[in-house]
Amino acid sequence: MSGRAPAALEAEALTRVYGEGETRVVAMRDVSLRVAAGEVVALLGPSGSGKSTFLTTVGLINPPTAGRVAIGGVRVLDGPRALTDLRAFRRRQLGFVFQKSNLIPFLTARENVQVALELDGTSGRRARAAAHALLEELGVGDRAEHLPAELSGGQQQRVAVARAIANRPALILADEPTAALDGPRGRQVMELFRRIARERGAAAVVVTHDHRALDVFDRTYEMEDGALRPASPPPAPEPGPSPSLTPA
Amino acid sequence: MNLAVRDIRHNAGRFLLTCLGVGLLLMMVMGMGGIYRGIVEDATLLVDRIGADVWVVQRDTRGPFAEQSRVAPSLRDRVATVPGVTAAREFLFHTIQRERRGAPLRLAVVGLSWPDDRGAWGPLLAGRHLAQGHYELIADRSLGLELGEALHLGRETYRVVGITSGMVASGGDGVAFVTVGDARAIQLDLAAEAVRAERAARVARAARDELPAQAPALLERASAPAGELPAVEGRTLTAVLATVSPGRTAAAVRTIASWGDVSAFDAEGQRALLLGGSVAKVRLQIGLFRTLLTVIATIVMALILYTLTLDKLHSIALLKLIGAPNRVILGLILEQALLIGAAGYAVAYAAGSWLFPRFPRRVILAGDDLAQLALIVLAISLVASLLGIAKALRVAPAEALA
Structure with missing residues (x-):
């Protein structure tokens, strides 16, 4: 690991190999990435290039075969070996947003956010108020008491974002969060990540296929055959209205 | 936040039907004890009085x-x-x-x-x-x-x-x-x-x-x-x-x-x-039948809880992904098992109290027997939840991404 100020994410020489012998597949090879707090990074690449493997590895779900991971300055993985309680660490330092909103179907929008807060030790009443405030902030406060099935795709994704940032994580990991949304709503979600990263000092790594919103990101990377390389610089943003957080 | 209650609220109809089914099964167990108690009471009534x-x-x-x-x-x-x-x-x-x-x-x-x-x-x-x-x-x-x-x-x-x-x-x-x-x-x-x-x-x-x-x-x-x-x-x-x-x-x-x-x-x-x-033989017969019904009730409850857990596997994986400790997952299943057990017991008591007096022979729901059955139901609920808990604890957080 470097001697610079602690990064939100510091992945070093990550390699993930599945199977052995003839069935051996290298899903990720020697990938290193450093993301500073407040930075928003996009990860591009075709299906099967290793993007999701990278995301689940730094998300402490899928251990690497080799390499190291530090989050918020804390070393958590050394090869496949966990250096801390990964589940507790995920709870406090990581926020996840997926292609599908992945909300718990039997909890309302507010409860989906509240449960993340309560799992981290916030008392019921405070968690309830904080969850409601967060949903208001993301423009879905009026849908707080609705079940996920009663929300639109964009509203569900906002609730998922609210849950991801509820515990003020150091790192937000998003896997194609706009895949189920139309263009304008997809862009709104991407801009939401940038705003949250700026305001809350969290870093975000977003896997996306949506090239229309790449200008939102600070840096863009491409993955191919399990290797990571910087992508071409994003085009300059077109002049237009400032990012909107109005409900989808 | 009580996840078990939230899940039940979301599936209220199925939960009520489950409790009704379990309750009627427990009513049979309760009735067996009541029939035996009635036979003993009838047999010794004249001698006592x-x-x-x-x-x-x-x-x-x-x-x-x-x-x-x-x-x-x-x-x-x-x-x-x-x-x-x-x-x-x-x-x-x-x-x-x-x-x-x-x-x-x-x-x-x-x-x-x-x-x-x-x-x-x-x-x-x-x-x-x-x-x-x-x-x-x-x-x-x-x-x-x-x-x-x-x-x-x-x-x-x-x-x-x-x-x-x-x-x-x-x-x-x-x-x-x-x-x-x-x-x-x-x-x-x-x-x-x-x-x-x-x-x-x-x-x-x-x-x-x-x-x-x-x-x-x-x-x-x-x-x-x-x-x-x-x-x-x-x-x-x-x-x-x-x-x-x-x-x-x-x-x-x-x-x-x-x-x-x-x-x-x-x-x-x-x-x-x-x-x-003759009462001793009846006691043995009813005791065996009651044990059989208790085992059946346990198996039925275990299958119900296992099915309920299977329906929630994605949510459980998601909870693990966002960092829920195992005790939260365990509590979710265990609390549902206990709620089904308690509601089933209430159904059994209510249905039995209404039905048993209409039986041709006396069925006595004695306090001791009811307390004993409550303990049995508690044990059934705990044992029945083990299958679901074992399944839930094996779920990987990565399954939330599937």
């Missing part, structure tokens, strides 16, 4: 309830002379089946020692106790007789003067209390033609003997009613009941048992006879 300290029956029999017993009426006078005995009563017990309004009517006839015993120890719902030596009857409510109703038994008519509640014999038949004399008349309810034939046979036997030729009056006496002929009369009792001064029961039992022609039991001995015989 009648208030006798010593039961004197035919030698080497287990009478009067566990098996037939016949003792002479004079036994009462002998028992009354035993030191410590303060009172001795006649007791006659038998079961008859007649027809009433086209339906079978089974009566456990208890003959009371008139006039000392008028059935005052039996709780009355309506009417009064016996007030005359003949043709009056106190009936248990389960017989369906009405106060003031006239009941034809044999050649006599008996009027229902009192209605009791919960007075049944060990076989479950409702008790009809009459005097010993009436009970015997009902028992020896011979048709007129049978009486005539029996007298004719008696006279014919006597005529073949030489004795009537030497004493002609004997032949004339042979045609008299049986009750007037000590040599042929069939007046017997099933038992004599003795009331004994406090602390002298054991001595009285020893004294009476030493006579050689009768056996004597104290009240506890009489209870043991009843519970150690």
Whole structure:
């Protein structure tokens, strides 16, 4: 690991190999990435290039075969070996947003956010108020008491974002969060990540296929055959209205 | 936040149906215990209520309830002379089946020692106790007789003067209390033609003997009613009941048992006879059946909880992904198991309380049995949730991404 100020994410020489012998597949090879707090990074690449493997590895779900991971300055993985309680660490330092909103179907929008807060030790009443405030902030406060099935795709994704940032994580990991949304709503979600990263000092790594919103990101990377390389610089943003957080 | 309750709220209909199913199954378990308790209560009811300290029956029999017993009426006078005995009563017990309004009517006839015993120890719902030596009857409510109703038994008519509640014999038949004399008349309810034939046979036997030729009056006496002929009369009792001064029961039992022609039991001995015989087999049978139902209930609950867990696997994986510790997952399943168990128990109790009184035999939901079943349900819930918990703990957080 470097001697610079602690990064939100510091992945070093990550390699993930599945199977052995003839069935051996290298899903990720020697990938290193450093993301500073407040930075928003996009990860591009075709299906099967290793993007999701990278995301689940730094998300402490899928251990690497080799390499190291530090989050918020804390070393958590050394090869496949966990250096801390990964589940507790995920709870406090990581926020996840997926292609599908992945909300718990039997909890309302507010409860989906509240449960993340309560799992981290916030008392019921405070968690309830904080969850409601967060949903208001993301423009879905009026849908707080609705079940996920009663929300639109964009509203569900906002609730998922609210849950991801509820515990003020150091790192937000998003896997194609706009895949189920139309263009304008997809862009709104991407801009939401940038705003949250700026305001809350969290870093975000977003896997996306949506090239229309790449200008939102600070840096863009491409993955191919399990290797990571910087992508071409994003085009300059077109002049237009400032990012909107109005409900989808 | 209680995740178990939130999940139940989301699937309220299915949860209610599940509880109803589990509840009806538990009602069966509850009913089995209640049936056994009812059989024990019925078997020992008369012994407990009648208030006798010593039961004197035919030698080497287990009478009067566990098996037939016949003792002479004079036994009462002998028992009354035993030191410590303060009172001795006649007791006659038998079961008859007649027809009433086209339906079978089974009566456990208890003959009371008139006039000392008028059935005052039996709780009355309506009417009064016996007030005359003949043709009056106190009936248990389960017989369906009405106060003031006239009941034809044999050649006599008996009027229902009192209605009791919960007075049944060990076989479950409702008790009809009459005097010993009436009970015997009902028992020896011979048709007129049978009486005539029996007298004719008696006279014919006597005529073949030489004795009537030497004493002609004997032949004339042979045609008299049986009750007037000590040599042929069939007046017997099933038992004599003795009331004994406090602390002298054991001595009285020893004294009476030493006579050689009768056996004597104290009240506890009489209870043991009843519970150690046919009731013991019933107890074993019901106990095994109850155990079987408990195992079935456990398996059914386990399958239900396992299915409920399978439906939630994605949510469980998601909870793990966002950092939920295992105790939260475990609590979710365990709390649902306990809620289903508790709701099932409530359904079982409510349904049983409504249904069991309509059963032909008594089903008693005793406090001890209910508490025991509550513990069994708690154990069932815990055991049944293990399968679901094991499945849930094996779910990987990565499955939330699938």
